[in-house]
Amino acid sequence: MPDQEKIQWISDELENLRQSGLYTSIRTLNSPQGSWLDVDGKRALNFCSNNYLGLANHPKITQAAKKAIDDFGVGPGAVRTIAGTMGLHLELENRLAAFKGVEAAITFQSGFNANIGAIPALVSKEDVIYSDELNHASIIDGCRLSRAKVIRYAHCDPEDLNRVINESSKDGYRRTLVITDGVFSMDGDVAPLDDIYQIAHAHNCLLMVDDAHGEGVLGRGGRGIVDHYDLHGKVDIEVGTLSKAFGVVGGLVAGKRIIIDWLRQRGRPFLFSSAMTLPDVAACIAAVDLLEQSTELVDRLWKNTAYFKEEVQKLGFDTGNSATPITPIMLGEAPLAQEFSRRLFEEGVFAMSIGFPTVPRGKARIRVMISAAHSREDLNRGLEIFGKVGKELHVI
Numbered sequence: 001m002p003d004q005e006k007i008q009w010i011s012d013e014l015e016n017l018r019q020s021g022l023y024t025s026i027r028t029l030n031s032p033q034g035s036w037l038d039v040d041g042k043r044a045l046n047f048c049s050n051n052y053l054g055l056a057n058h059p060k061i062t063q064a065a066k067k068a069i070d071d072f073g074v075g076p077g078a079v080r081t082i083a084g085t086m087g088l089h090l091e092l093e094n095r096l097a098a099f100k101g102v103e104a105a106i107t108f109q110s111g112f113n114a115n116i117g118a119i120p121a122l123v124s125k126e127d128v129i130y131s132d133e134l135n136h137a138s139i140i141d142g143c144r145l146s147r148a149k150v151i152r153y154a155h156c157d158p159e160d161l162n163r164v165i166n167e168s169s170k171d172g173y174r175r176t177l178v179i180t181d182g183v184f185s186m187d188g189d190v191a192p193l194d195d196i197y198q199i200a201h202a203h204n205c206l207l208m209v210d211d212a213h214g215e216g217v218l219g220r221g222g223r224g225i226v227d228h229y230d231l232h233g234k235v236d237i238e239v240g241t242l243s244k245a246f247g248v249v250g251g252l253v254a255g256k257r258i259i260i261d262w263l264r265q266r267g268r269p270f271l272f273s274s275a276m277t278l279p280d281v282a283a284c285i286a287a288v289d290l291l292e293q294s295t296e297l298v299d300r301l302w303k304n305t306a307y308f309k310e311e312v313q314k315l316g317f318d319t320g321n322s323a324t325p326i327t328p329i330m331l332g333e334a335p336l337a338q339e340f341s342r343r344l345f346e347e348g349v350f351a352m353s354i355g356f357p358t359v360p361r362g363k364a365r366i367r368v369m370i371s372a373a374h375s376r377e378d379l380n381r382g383l384e385i386f387g388k389v390g391k392e393l394h395v396i
């Protein structure tokens with residue numbers, strides 16, 4: 001077969017994506033993270049990033065990273081179980097455990113790796129996972145890798161969870177695991193973790209929550225969803241990321257010491273992939289320092305969120321079910337969302353459209369991410385441009 005023919009299907013698929021408005025074009029940034037960015041050479045207001053607290057470019061954090069390079073260099077050398085772990089990695093894990101109020105924590109290279117490491121270490125072929133139908137892709141992949149039976153329950157619906165557990169109880173699974181996102185990343189709604197806990201507890205299921213968008217956002221001083229619902233000691237496994245509110249990169253799993261010890265023995269991305277780099281680890285420790293010292297940034301994040309949401313709704317936009325700084329502007333069809341995003345950018349606002357497969361077909365949107373880094377003027381400027389483009393495209 002000629003070379004071109006073997007990959008013709010890929011060209012066809014890419015063309016399909018372009019035709020249906022689902023081809024993702026990635027813009028190039030040439031400035032630090034902040035409320036304003038240089039995007040493809042143009043100054044634009046940043047409404048895209050998960051840098052909730054403005055820590056990605058915070059001087060205390062960048063200084064900590066620089067010092068770590070001077071003290072220890074950059075790379076971790078090899079996989080921790082083979083070449084030894086740096087004290088700095090252990091320090092971060094202890095600090096994260098204390099911050100979240102759990103016995104222990106383990107870090108991974110990313111939140112994605114934390115999920116695909118933790119889930120297969122906890123359940124396998126003879127077991128069952130009850131998973132919210134809108135859980136993050138990394139949970140879905142972790143579930144697949146585990147080879148456990150996966151039963152989805154209706155989004156944020158504890159009654160439906162109860163129903164699917166009851167229905168499958170006769171099937172004789174060995175272990176049972178309930179998994180939910182804490183904050184759902186595309187809608188910004190919060191899982192009813194208190195009710196989910198009651199059901200998981202009543203059926204003796206392990207309970208795991210992915211708090212990627214809750215850490216640094218929900219709970220006292222950003223301690224996360226477990227703190228938000230005061231479920232300390234009740235949720236077995238908390239997964240998280242260091243790439244969102246913490247402003248760096250990396251992932252974590254937090255919970256009982258026994259579970260964390262087990263992940264150090266059986267979490268495959270921990271065993272077979274090198275650890276976070278040292279400047280990243282030091283930067284994350286500095287982020288924990290900042291969060292422990294003051295709630296100022298978290299408070300500002302929520303104030304900005306309340307202001308933007310109220311004003312954007314007053315303009316006539318539909319923000320779906322969001323209860324967090326993730327503010328979807330619901331538009332419907334993907335080509336409209338792409339056009340909206342393109343016009344926003346022309347007007348100096350960087351906010352990406354999100355379509356299938358990240359969200360269901362027909363539920364395309366612009367996802368606005370509010371940050372503590374935004375000033376009131378930034379938010380007002382954004383609102384003005386959303387209003388202008390919304391009218392122009394007959395959305396409001």
Ligand SMILES: *Cc1c(COP(=O)(O)O)cnc(C)c1O
Binds near residue numbers: 110115243251
């Ligand atoms: C972002 C996200 C992840 C992945 O985190 P990374 O550190 O970027 O790999 C995992 N789970 C959820 C719910 C997320 O929103």
